[in-house]
Every structure is written in structure tokens, then in C-alpha cells.
Amino acid sequence: MKAIIYRENGGPDVLQRVDRDLPAPGPGEVRVRVAVSGVNPTDWQARSGAAPPKQFSEVTPHLDGAGVIDAIGEGVDPSRVGQRVWLFMAAAGRPTGTAAELTVVPAERAVPLPDEASFDVGASLGVPALTAQRALTVAEDGPRRLRPGALDGRVVLAAGGAGAVGHAVIQLARWAGATVISTISGPEKARLATAAGAHHVINYREGDPAAEIRKVAPGGVDIIAEVALGANLRAAIRLLLPMRLRARGARGGRRPRPRRSARGRGVACAAAARAGGLPAGSSAMSTPSGGCSVTSGGTGMFAYANRSSGDAVATRGWSTGESAKNEVSS
Ligand SMILES: NC(=O)c1ccc[n+]([C@@H]2O[C@H](COP(=O)([O-])OP(=O)(O)OC[C@H]3O[C@@H](n4cnc5c(N)ncnc54)[C@H](OP(=O)(O)O)[C@@H]3O)[C@@H](O)[C@H]2O)c1
Known part of the structure; x- marks a missing residue:
């Protein structure tokens, strides 16, 4: 099979296309024919050497993806062969991610994908969607699971609503009943955030975004899912209702x-x-x-x-x- 690998950390030029033997699923694992491989910041950060440290001499990158199960290991329900799935954390703790024609993952990291959902959609869920779900459920007083009504009456601020994590935050929060405010950087990003379900979009590069958010939520917001914590933490603290900060961190930005x-x-x-x-x-x-x-x-x-x-x-x-x-x- 064809696979993308790297052996040294560095820029995209360290990536090579190679031939590798077909991987065999072990006990509790499934093998997936990858239709679409998803790329996350974590993937290129790991490749570049920023974090986390490289654990294996050769790495096939990418945590997320989507495809069809074509073989199963011992202990996995045989009816899963042929199942459309989306994958998350495929390369976590193992050297082989989704940038290959076939990849092997623990069966629980291959989640059924409905027929009406494309492989593109499936490959873009993965870690961004899990991150969003975590950001919306981690609070001590928040819902443990998201479902319609779980965030009724809450105001959620989804920072960077046109990005992968922010987009997922908007969709999940709206579905769960929250009023959703999203920050964006321009008209095209506003269109994307609105299409995801944001009730209000605010340009974080213009004027006083915190004041604009206050106009929508005079008492403060319940949840902030933050993607630029270094840049926005001070504003976030002012905007939050007491004891409800959840934020996704990022390097960079003004500390x-x-x-x-x-x-x-x-x-x-x-x-x-x-x-x-x-x-x-x-x-x-x-x-x-x-x-x-x-x-x-x-x-x-x-x-x-x-x-x-x-x-x-x-x-x-x-x-x-x-x-x-x-x-x-x-
Ligand atoms: N993707 C994941 O699976 C994942 C998981 C956990 C954590 N994270 C972390 O979460 C962060 C976002 O990841 P991502 O995958 O969503 O990246 P992304 O798709 O590249 O999106 C980044 C978003 O951040 C927005 N942004 C940048 N500076 C901002 C600021 N000062 N205020 C508000 N928004 C700002 C950008 O908005 P504009 O383009 O409009 O400027 C963009 O929408 C990264 O630091 C990443 O490491 C990501």
C-alpha cells in the first residue's frame, strides 16, 4: 500500500510517499481503507518537532480520517466489515496515522458514519469535534453529555468560529440549545460561522469586540471555547460569568x-x-x-x-x- 511517512522532524519536505506492507489488525483493532485523511494543527506541530516529542523512528501522520473497515482483529464484531467510519486519534501512541491507503486503529476509535454524511465530513470531525465537545461539557456545573436542551439558557462564546474547533463548538452548542456568539476576522469567516449556526458574529479585529459581546450578553457569557488563549485571556476573564471558564489553549498570541x-x-x-x-x-x-x-x-x-x-x-x-x-x- 502507499503511505506517507517522515523519519525526521521538519517542514513539509520531510514527508515521503513510500510503499509499505498491508497492516494486520490485532485483537480489538480494525483496519480501515482510508478515503479521506484529516489534518490538524497537532499533526503538523508533531511533524515539525514543536510537540509532542517523536516516539517512533518512522511516522505516518494524521490523527483523523474517514473510510471503510476492511478487516477486523480478534474480538471485534464481524458485522463491522464494510462499515463506513470516521476515525479519531489514529496516530496517538502508535506510529501509523491516516495518511496511508490503509490504517489500523483500536475498534473504538472507528465510529460509524451515517450514509448521508460524506467522508469529507467524517474526516473533519475527529479531534476538533471531540475538543469542542470537551470544552462544552468540562464544567462542574455543565452538562456531562450534549443533547438537545442540554445548554438551554446558556450563552456560549465560540472563538474563531470559522476554524476547525470553533466551527464544531458552534454546531454542538447550537444543537444543544445555547445562544451562540462567535468571533471571526472578516466577511467570509462570518459567513462560515453563521452557516454553522452562530446567532451572532463579531469581528475580533475591529473596534472593541468585548463591548460588542456585552451588547449581546450584558451579564456575561457562560462558556468560552477559546482558541487563542494567549491573546484573549484577559478579555475572556472580563466576559465570563463567575466560575465558568473553559478554554482551549494555543501557543502564541500575547501572553x-x-x-x-x-x-x-x-x-x-x-x-x-x-x-x-x-x-x-x-x-x-x-x-x-x-x-x-x-x-x-x-x-x-x-x-x-x-x-x-x-x-x-x-x-x-x-x-x-x-x-x-x-x-x-x-
Ligand atoms: N484541531 C484540533 O483538533 C485541536 C484540538 C485541540 C486544540 N486545538 C488547538 O485549538 C486551536 C485552534 O485549532 P483549529 O484546528 O481550530 O485551528 P484553525 O482551523 O486553524 O482555526 C484557528 C482559528 O483561530 C482563530 N483565531 C486566531 N487568532 C484569534 C484571536 N486572536 N481571536 C479569536 N480567534 C482567533 C482564527 O480566526 P481567523 O481565521 O478568522 O483569524 C481561526 O478561525 C489551535 O491552537 C490548536 O492547537 C486544536
Whole structure:
């Protein structure tokens, strides 16, 4: 079969097209004939060497994709052969992602794709949709699962609604009943965010976007799914209703200064940002105690909490597990 691989980190020129043997599915795995391979920031960041560190001597990239199951391993329902599926996290913890004619994944990472959904749609779900789902359900007082009505009465701010994660946030939040505000950078992006279901679109590059958001949500917003945390954290803190910050992190952007707030909302989130920046794919959430928990599943997790004053908390804990947690109080 044809596969795309890289052996060294670097720019797109490290990618090579090669022939490889057909992979065989092991116990609990399925083999999928890939129709469409999805590309995420994580994929090119991993290839470039930014993060996470390369684990294998040869890597076929791409976490997400869509296709048809053509073989199954021991213990998998035989009726799944021929099933249309969308894939997520295909290359997580293994050297072979979806940039190949066939790929093998754990059966649970191949999700049935309805006939009316194209492979293009299937390949664009994956990690962005899971990230959006996580951002909308991670709150202590939020729904654990999304369904129609789960976010009734809530106001969701979907940053970057024309991007992969923002687009998924808009669709899921609207479906779940929220009023959805989205930030965009121009008319074409506004059209995309509106088509996804945003009730209000606001250009973040013009005027005072926070003031525009306040006009729609005078009391503040319930949930922010943020894709440019470094650039927007200070505004996010001002816009949030107390104790409801969930944000998807990204490197880059101006790093915010720490804020002190008598109401204790988001204080430690700002301190966390100052102390070390936030990694791509992290999420931040204010806690009932007025602290902030920052997590990043898969590649590690770190958490900060400041239970009272807003003094910077400067402890960072990394682990490679998904469930490890290091929460610090000042
Ligand atoms: N894709 C994933 O699976 C995934 C998973 C977890 C975390 N993340 C992280 O989430 C972030 C977004 O990923 P993505 O896949 O959605 O990327 P993307 O498709 O490239 O979209 C990025 C979006 O961010 C918007 N943006 C940039 N600067 C902004 C600002 N200052 N304020 C508001 N919006 C801003 C852009 O808007 P304009 O184009 O209109 O400027 C664009 O819509 C990345 O940092 C990524 O590492 C992604």
C-alpha cells in the first residue's frame, strides 16, 4: 500500500510517499481503507518537532480520517466489515496515522458514519469535534453529555468560529440549545460561522469586540471555547460569568498579565498563563474556590489553582497520562 511517512522532524519536505506492507489488525483493532485523511494543527506541530516529542523512528501522520473497515482483529464484531467510519486519534501512541491507503486503529476509535454524511465530513470531525465537545461539557456545573436542551439558557462564546474547533463548538452548542456568539476576522469567516449556526458574529479585529459581546450578553457569557488563549485571556476573564471558564489553549498570541479580581474569577488562569504559557490543546476552567484548573489530555496535563488572593501560582506538573492531575493551592 502507499503511505506517507517522515523519519525526521521538519517542514513539509520531510514527508515521503513510500510503499509499505498491508497492516494486520490485532485483537480489538480494525483496519480501515482510508478515503479521506484529516489534518490538524497537532499533526503538523508533531511533524515539525514543536510537540509532542517523536516516539517512533518512522511516522505516518494524521490523527483523523474517514473510510471503510476492511478487516477486523480478534474480538471485534464481524458485522463491522464494510462499515463506513470516521476515525479519531489514529496516530496517538502508535506510529501509523491516516495518511496511508490503509490504517489500523483500536475498534473504538472507528465510529460509524451515517450514509448521508460524506467522508469529507467524517474526516473533519475527529479531534476538533471531540475538543469542542470537551470544552462544552468540562464544567462542574455543565452538562456531562450534549443533547438537545442540554445548554438551554446558556450563552456560549465560540472563538474563531470559522476554524476547525470553533466551527464544531458552534454546531454542538447550537444543537444543544445555547445562544451562540462567535468571533471571526472578516466577511467570509462570518459567513462560515453563521452557516454553522452562530446567532451572532463579531469581528475580533475591529473596534472593541468585548463591548460588542456585552451588547449581546450584558451579564456575561457562560462558556468560552477559546482558541487563542494567549491573546484573549484577559478579555475572556472580563466576559465570563463567575466560575465558568473553559478554554482551549494555543501557543502564541500575547501572553496576558496576571489579573487580581475581588470576585476571584479566572485569577489563577491569568497567573497560570503568566507562569508558563498554555500549551496547544489545553483547557482551562475556573473552580468554585476561585482557582483555575488547566488540563491537557494526551500529551500531559498541568493544573494551577489559586484559592484566594490572585497571587501567581507557579507550579507546573507534567505527566504523560491522561488522568494525572497536579493541583496547587496558594
Ligand atoms: N484541531 C484540533 O483538533 C485541536 C484540538 C485541540 C486544540 N486545538 C488547538 O485549538 C486551536 C485552534 O485549532 P483549529 O484546528 O481550530 O485551528 P484553525 O482551523 O486553524 O482555526 C484557528 C482559528 O483561530 C482563530 N483565531 C486566531 N487568532 C484569534 C484571536 N486572536 N481571536 C479569536 N480567534 C482567533 C482564527 O480566526 P481567523 O481565521 O478568522 O483569524 C481561526 O478561525 C489551535 O491552537 C490548536 O492547537 C486544536
